[in-house]
Amino acid sequence: MRLEPGxxxxxxxxxxxxxFSFLMLPMASVETTVAIMxxxxxxxxxxxxxxxxxxxxxxxxxxxxxxxAGYYRHxxxxxxxxxxxxxxxxxxxx
Numbered sequence: 001m002r003l004e005p006g007x008x009x010x011x012x013x014x015x016x017x018x019x020f021s022f023l024m025l026p027m028a029s030v031e032t033t034v035a036i037m038x039x040x041x042x043x044x045x046x047x048x049x050x051x052x053x054x055x056x057x058x059x060x061x062x063x064x065x066x067x068x069a070g071y072y073r074h075x076x077x078x079x080x081x082x083x084x085x086x087x088x089x090x091x092x093x094x
Contacts, residue, residue, distance in 0.1 A: 008043040012036045031059040051077035
């Protein structure tokens with residue numbers, strides 16, 4: 001389980017993670033999750049505030065780089081233009 005707050009929304013993830021560790025430090029991992037996403041604070045790409053989406057997300061990490069991709073279905077809120085949305089992220093973490 002993972003909670004992911006952001007500037008324009010947040011996600012709650014539930015899923016499965018597999019990892020390779022070296023000397024008790026995680027070096028690489030693959031994670032697949034079911035996620036609930038809710039928007040606030042003027043999201044990008046024309047997505048409206050106060051919308052809720054549910055979908056699947058995958059995360060791949062090779063320390064220190066991580067890449068995520070997801071696909072979400074609109075569940076609640078008033079936004080007739082975005083029944084399905086995709087997400088992509090990349091970052092550096094410890």
